[in-house]
Every structure is written in C-alpha cells, then in structure tokens.
Amino acid sequence: MTLFVEQLANGLTVGAVYALVALGYTMVYGVMKLINFAHGELFMLGAYLGFTVLVSTALGGALPAGAALLVIILLAMGGVALLGLTVERVAYRPLQRANRLTAVVSALGVSIFLQNSAMLLWGPRYRAYPGWAVPDVRWSVAGVHVGLMQVLILAVALVLMLGLYYVIQRTFLGAAIRATAIDHDTARLMGINVDRIIQLIFVIGPALGAAAGVLLGLYYRQIHFTMGWSYGLKAFTAAIMGGIGNIPGAMVGGLLLGTLEMLGAGYLSAAWKDAFVFAILILLLIVRPTGLLGERVAEKV
C-alpha cells in the first residue's frame, strides 16, 4: 500500500509535467493539425534557461527561495515563448499551405537544430540543477514520503492549467482560439486574425513547456540536451491518450500517463517502463483511436 501511494505521488508529479508539455502539443495540433516535433526541444531549452538563470545570477542571495523560483520560471517561460514565436515564423508559417508531411519534416529539422544548439551552448554532459532554489523538505505521513518539491510541482502545474482552462473557456481570446481550431476560413470571416491566433498558440504552448522544463529540472536535478526527445515523445503520447486537440484531454492524459508509468515502474519493472507506456498507447489507439476524451468526428478521408 505504501509503495502504491508513493508511486502514485511520484506518478502525479511527473504526470503534471507531462501534462504541461502535452498542452503545447495539443494546442498546436488542434489549431494547425501539425505535430510540432520541436516542442520537446523547447521544453528542454526551458530547463536549460532555468538552469542558466539559476547558476549565473545572484537571485539566491537576494530573494527568498520561493520568489526566486517564481522569477526563474517566468524568465524561462518568456525566453522560450520568444523562441516558439521564432520557430513558427521561420519553419511553419511558410509551410501553411504545404503538404502535411512537409511540415512534419520541417518540424523534425527544427528539433535537430535546437537539440544541437543546446549541445553546443551547454556542452554534451549532464548538467546538475542547483538544489538551493527549493529546500529539500520531505514529510512522512503514515510511512509515505512526500517531498515539498512534489507538492510545489503539482501546485504550479495546477495553477497554470487552470489559468489556461479559464482563458480558453471563458475569455474572448479563448473563443477565438477555439473557433480557429474548428475552421480557419470561417474564423477569418468572423474577423479573427488567424495568423495572430497561431502566433499566440506558439507563445502559450512553449511557455507552459518551459515551466515544465524548469520543474522537471528541479525534481530530477539533472538535465541533458537529449531529454527533449524522450519527454517530448511521452508528452505527445499523453496528448494522444487524452484525445489530441482536446485541452482537458491533455491534462488528464498527462496525469494518467505519469501515474501509469510510475505504477508500471514500481510493480512491473523500471527498465521496461517506457515500453509499458507505449504498449498502453498502442492498445488505446486500437480500441479508441480518438483518445479518452476525444469525440468521434466524422472525418473526411
């Protein structure tokens, strides 16, 4: 039972990170019908930006730990959002009318480019996140260990997700995004600037991904320039699980994937956990190709 609760807590923590990254995939897919393979790299760059700010500034002394953390996350989010905008402008905008696979290959090109940029800038070795930003506090409740970091990750992720959900569902901007996702041309007729909305998607998604990157760096303490591939792929899997293009779906999918992965690692085998995740994905795709929350749409073939 202890193992179960602990793995559940670990799973929810990692799952919250997956969910934040998955939101970026699902929003881009919802609006542009494009798998943004570069998104995992943006997440990785978020982790590296956070790392750089953490090690190179005097924030540690000047600000209390919590405030410093907030500043770092916001800086990483801002930096990566700018990068996301640039990627959209350079690699996707010229391909809006092109064949689907063309855009996929372009996205893969961006991904390789960003990954190698990170390697050149920060070196090929693992980098260690300094631990001072979050005090290593752990509680033991009825034999179950829970860390402050886990609580913090869940809290930050929850706040960001609720914020996004509010924007999408309740604001005029959100309505414009939803309209664009349904039909670009009709949205344009309604006076929505579709290009702006796409740019906005490429600001929000990468910003959330960057926050996830910083949180993951703080959690595992280790970052590497290839982590964008693996975490990106899993986050994408989470988006598909929830029903790609569906925002609550990405949140549920992320939390579910993290939990399943950690339970799989705890009860089956840690070495096989990645295979376990993808096996579940394939089974899900066979049974319910549109994901858990995705509606069955009559699609034009």
Added chain:
Amino acid sequence: MARTAPRERLAQEETVGVRPPRPSTARARGLIGPALTLGAVVLGVAAPWLVSDYWVDVAVFWGIYALLGLSLNLIVGEVGLFNMGHTAFFAIGAYATVILNQAWGLSLWLLIPVAGFLAAAAGYGLSRPIIHLRGDYLLIATIGLNEILRVALLNNPRGLTGGPNGVILLDQFRLFGYGLDRPERFYYLVWGAVGLVVWGLLRLQRSRIGRAWNCVREDEVAAEAMGIDVRQAKLLAFVLGAGLAGAAGTLFAAKMVVVSPDSFTFMEAVILFAIVILGGMGSIPGVLVGSAAMMVLPELLRNFAQYRMLFFGAAMVVMMIFRPQGLWPSRRWKAQLAGEREP
C-alpha cells in the same frame, strides 16, 4: 509567323502538341535517360578505384540507407502510410542475422532472405492491428512500436540481444572463397543489391498492385469504390517494406560487425523518414538522391564536426520551405502536392 487571333493560336499550338516531334530529335531525347543511367553505372563501378577507402565506406552506408529508404518509400511514398517506426524492421533483420549466424552458423547469403522473411512476418504481425489508423495516429503508433522494440533490445531478453553492448557478428560474406569484407568488394555487394531492388521496384511501380497503391494514396474512398481491397493493399506494402528493410539489416550487420540498439534509435527513424520526403515521395531516383543527401552530405561537413548536425537540421527546414516536393519528385505525386493540405 503571322499574327493570329488567340483562339486560332491556341488551336494551332494544340495541333503542334499532338503532332509527334521529328523522329531524329525523338530518338536523341529517348537516348538521354539511358545514356545518363549508363554513365552513372560506369561511374559507380569505377568509383572504388577512384576514391579512398573512407569514401568507399561512406558509399556503402549510402547504399544501405538507399535500400532502407526504398523499402520505406513503398510504405510512405507509394501508399501514403505514415510510418516512423521503420528502423524496428531493420533492427529485427540485423539482430536475426547475428543471432542465427551464431546459433546455427547459417551463411550470410542464406540469412538475407531469412532476415527479410522474419522482418516481413514481424511487419505483418505488428501492422495488422494498427493498419487502419489514419495519418498521425499511425505515425505515433509506429513510433511507439519502435520504442518498445528498442527498450526490449536494451533489456537483453533471454540474453539474446546483449543489452546496450549489442552482439558481435563473427562471420563475413564469402564468394568463391573470397571474403567480401574489403571495402570495395562490400561496395559492389551493396550497390548490386541496390540495382536489383531498384529494378524490381520499378517493375512493381508499373504493375497492377503498384497502381492500386498510388490509388489508395491519392484517395482511399475512391480506391475502395474502384474495387481495391484497401486494407490488403496497405498490409502488402507494409509487409514488403518491412521484409526489404530486414534484408538490408543483414548487409548492415555484416558491415557494422557489432549490432547494438544505438543504431536503431528514433533519430534513425527520423533520418529514414526524411530520406523519403527529401528525395520526393514515391520517387525511386528521389530516394537515391535523398539518401545521398542524408548520408554523404554530413560526411562532407565532417570538418565542421560539432556544427554539422546544426547545419543538417537547418537544411531540412530550408529544403522543405523551398522545395517541398523533394529533390527528385515523382511525376505521379504532383497532383496531390498541387492540392491543399488535407484537413
């Protein structure tokens, strides 16, 4: 020429278009293709004597990736199925080669069809449940399959795959007592195989099933209405492509000597996918050019060692923006590209 009214001029041009060109020019034009092909073949045969062993090796890997690209082109290019897990079948072929060679001492010549068959069988078994998935869903499912296989190889089930270190192949190709492990001999083996496969695929493209595949790619519903068994056509392409990749795995194992999971990462799958798209989907010469771009260009950039993957990624983007139809597009693929992006 006297001025004519637009309508008459149009009519005139139409007649000119219909009339066959003068026989001499027609014959000359008809000779350009074969002459270029002959030139390329002569150059290809002479190449190992003109360049250093290093470049012969580069050409060997180009050939192996050309075979892989051709096999993936059957699936992605001819039928339009998004498969980004193709290295799985390549890996199955390579591992089967080494393991069976060690276990039963089967000759590598025999292992080419055996590895091909095993990969094709795996292709059938793995693709059957997911072949109905459309577009991006199939893409992610195949990525998943590839990852599952890679994790399995790393975990060394029953001590067969040697985990992260891989397995070593002790045998080599032999022909009339000559070992084919010298670079130029291996070069002839690989490019001989490429020639054979290209010939076979050209025949296949023009066959009934080849045309059915293109039909499925252009419009699945219409293909179904025309009486094509879409599911069977897709499965056949998947099985053939997987089998060919598996057979290429034998050549790869013989060249690399060590077969390890490092050779079958997601990045490799991306490279294969890019070969097909960069070359031009459904275009056989395109795949040869695309694999050259992916395998030979990075070697030319070796001097820039650490920056070369950076250039490489940027080149992929630039290429897609300025030449989305690929380096050597298939004529039959143009109609689809002219249309809008599918919803």
